[in-house]
Amino acid sequence: MSLDYVSQSFEKLSQHIGDFVLSSDIVAYHAVKRRIEDVRQLYLAWIKVYQEYRRGFEKEGLTRSLYPVRRLLSSLGLWVEESFFEVVRFRLPVELYLLLEEYCQRFELSSHFVLAEGRGFESHSVYYEISEELEKLTAPRPVGTQADTFLTSIKEHDYNKMYYESGTFDSPLTWPLLLHELFHSVYDKEKLARLKLSSNATWLPEVVVDLYAATFFGPVYAVSLARYHERFPGGGGVSHPHQGPRLFALLKYLGDMMKQKDVFPNAVQGIISTAFDITSGIWTQYSRERMESQDQVSSVYSEIKEPCLQLFQSKGIEAFETSARNDARAGITFAETIRYFELGIPVSSDPRMLFNALLVSKIEPRPIYVTESLKKWYLSTLWYKSEHEIAETLYSG
């Protein structure tokens, strides 16, 4: 029995995915391009799995089950294409890759990730997607094919897809939420599930992830989550707890920052109070909901703060509260970053400084400004690293 037409449609899919020309923004950064090319290979292997299925079915004398098999094979191709284009047609500035890459290195995480446009902030891998797809099979699996060989190669070279909610592509204040997904990896790698906490609610990991991300990135992370929930009340999907407890936990963090406010430069004090006001304003709408969860959440921040700072310290990473204390040594201060922003001049500030500074600017943060600033920051880190290397080579002999 021939399933030629199915084979042809799989061929077309392969061509569509294989020939797709990457945008000049992606090609501009070698590391980003390499990643996307790797992922393209995963999707091409995915189609090979389907071709193996088709070949297997062809060898079997299908009669009664032919209809479901045809239906299955034709529908199989639909998702792979969509899933690939989520990666190559993403609309966030490609410079965010550079930022996440830097943080992956600092936290010693696998850098096998790509950004993808989706319906919310979440992540899963390409292998997970194809496994899900194959799980849905109602027809029997054909025997004697090479499908497993291709599947194993996808598993071995797998990439994590970090999704952002498509509507947020042009609102820089939401971008720090990408860190939530990154800190899920920190949570897994550092076995934070072993932290001794007074609550064991199922959604507790989410709150811990938020608090680690905020402690690292600063008050703007809390505002990102608050603003996102303001736009999508009840959002966050099934895996994420109600916004009330999550924002409440972040308010505890911001409350702690408020207490030690005096040790920070004036500009940072303004950032902390603004973040506190915005977050508590949005949280107040939920303050009467899920009171029992709030009780459970209230002590989490004080319980994780020490272990969190210790983890950062062990990796030579400064928490926001440490790095923001004395910003004069950073070259460009918070106050200058804010001033440059209002003048529209891109600045090579540390990204944490940049995003937190956006909170107190008198004008709406423009994506192009943030993108250009990240570019400058990236180039200056490259410059710094190469200068450092040259110095080491010169003086090593």
Ligand SMILES: [Zn+2]
């Ligand atoms: Zn999460």
